[in-house]
Amino acid sequence: MSGDPPGIGAPRPHRGEGGTVAELARSLQARSATSQEVTERCLAQIGERDPSINAFITVLADDAREQARAADRDIAAGRYRGPLHGVPISLKDLIDLRGMPTTAASRVRRGHVAAHDAVVSARLRAAGAVFVGKTNLHEFALGTTNEDSAYGPVHHPLDPTRSPGGSSGGSAAAILADMCYASIGSDTGGSIRIPSAACGLVGLKPAFGEIPLDGVVPLSTTFDHVGPLCRSVEDAAILYQTLAGVSNPAPLKARDLNGLRLGVPRGYLFAVLDPEIAARFDEACDRLTTAGAILDEVAIPHAADAPTIYVHVALPEAAACHAKTLESHPEDYTANVRLRLEMARYILGEDYVRAMRGRDVLISEVNAALHRRDGVLLPTLPVPAVKLGAATVSVGATEEPVRAVTLRLTQPFNITGHPAITMPCGRTHDGLPAGAQLVGMDTLALLSVASAIEKVLQPL
Amino acid sequence: MTIAEWLENALKDADRRNLPALAPLLQGLAKSTIALRAADWNLNLSSELPETPSTHVG
Numbered sequence: 001m002s003g004d005p006p007g008i009g010a011p012r013p014h015r016g017e018g019g020t021v022a023e024l025a026r027s028l029q030a031r032s033a034t035s036q037e038v039t040e041r042c043l044a045q046i047g048e049r050d051p052s053i054n055a056f057i058t059v060l061a062d063d064a065r066e067q068a069r070a071a072d073r074d075i076a077a078g079r080y081r082g083p084l085h086g087v088p089i090s091l092k093d094l095i096d097l098r099g100m101p102t103t104a105a106s107r108v109r110r111g112h113v114a115a116h117d118a119v120v121s122a123r124l125r126a127a128g129a130v131f132v133g134k135t136n137l138h139e140f141a142l143g144t145t146n147e148d149s150a151y152g153p154v155h156h157p158l159d160p161t162r163s164p165g166g167s168s169g170g171s172a173a174a175i176l177a178d179m180c181y182a183s184i185g186s187d188t189g190g191s192i193r194i195p196s197a198a199c200g201l202v203g204l205k206p207a208f209g210e211i212p213l214d215g216v217v218p219l220s221t222t223f224d225h226v227g228p229l230c231r232s233v234e235d236a237a238i239l240y241q242t243l244a245g246v247s248n249p250a251p252l253k254a255r256d257l258n259g260l261r262l263g264v265p266r267g268y269l270f271a272v273l274d275p276e277i278a279a280r281f282d283e284a285c286d287r288l289t290t291a292g293a294i295l296d297e298v299a300i301p302h303a304a305d306a307p308t309i310y311v312h313v314a315l316p317e318a319a320a321c322h323a324k325t326l327e328s329h330p331e332d333y334t335a336n337v338r339l340r341l342e343m344a345r346y347i348l349g350e351d352y353v354r355a356m357r358g359r360d361v362l363i364s365e366v367n368a369a370l371h372r373r374d375g376v377l378l379p380t381l382p383v384p385a386v387k388l389g390a391a392t393v394s395v396g397a398t399e400e401p402v403r404a405v406t407l408r409l410t411q412p413f414n415i416t417g418h419p420a421i422t423m424p425c426g427r428t429h430d431g432l433p434a435g436a437q438l439v440g441m442d443t444l445a446l447l448s449v450a451s452a453i454e455k456v457l458q459p460l
Numbered sequence: 461m462t463i464a465e466w467l468e469n470a471l472k473d474a475d476r477r478n479l480p481a482l483a484p485l486l487q488g489l490a491k492s493t494i495a496l497r498a499a500d501w502n503l504n505l506s507s508e509l510p511e512t513p514s515t516h517v518g
Contacts, residue, residue, distance in 0.1 A: 343485040
């Protein structure tokens, strides 16, 4: 760990060779760098670091080299496609890439080969992205630590005894360890934002329904989202627009912080916070206020009901997706994931309906919290990256279950479908990253606000 | 079905299916379902008479 002082604006815990997608795009367009050079660097990082991190399930070295050669050839010939052209990225291995296995980190999907690209893969391919590989995850995205994977756990690049978070943990670890510039993950209860926060990255869950899920292994049809993990809000905007089908992503314009109105939902959502995470968040609020933002307290009265609503919707939907394979080869699931899916099969239809009514209540309350405000601001993950193998984690003087505490601040916004983004928000005395989460009504507007906040929280 | 009845049946079924490790998960789920059914938005659903919907489909 670094001996640098903790806090907001402290040097990034690790950046290595990798810059942002936007920085690389400028170099590639100006031909001061080539896609082949940066792709080789990423592949070398994978070769050097992945044996101990385990971020990748499949490395696509030959294909990546071929795509990089084609990108350099096209750019040199004046056929520049935009800011992802020639940029090495990865995909969470529940997203189809034609001709490649989509394992979802499960033995259940042994032998699968995708016949077609997922819609998001096709859009990234059309934008000229270079796919260096497919990343490890919590099996079928049903967990927040990446420990339950047929391919073994992912280790945090800053501390191999810790989880990088999940379920898109391989994606986050791959970026943090400079194995790629960005990754595409999925988020059903926080699976983009949790690992992004644990690894000091930016992670965006767009609004529900904006990004097509065709070709993405489902977990919960009501709560599933696809989005980017990356190193800056500017990169998130580039990737989001590409995933949404915009062929020529518009540059992101940061909002003016002066007069920006942000609600802070103290109460249940702040009741279980590691003291250092709370301190970093309070420092962030002070910085924003000093910069002219207007922060006030907002209520989300039924936030405490989010876990029970979530369980009674997400799990039966997951069980429906897995019913056939739970019957035909249950032994191919990891033990914990199989048990959670089996538990889900006992949830009654009437309770699913009750939970869906609760979802409507929460949507109304988050809409009300955002009324005449530019966003709702809260921490992303209540604790720093947790130890691998831990069932509970200390939060102040109490022990909390890892699953519940890691989902606590993100799952409410899967239930409501509002767009939400996490940004780096300093780090702890141990050098572990903290994240701040911004929630909004509209994804592009959220990104403009996040861009302004990012500059205050973590100057690059 | 009450939650107590549901839990009893679920535990028996899990045992029959040779899944004893499900017991603590089902007990935890029962607590969560109690909280769900007690939520204030369910007051109409738990009244003795069914609600009259404002619109009918079909």
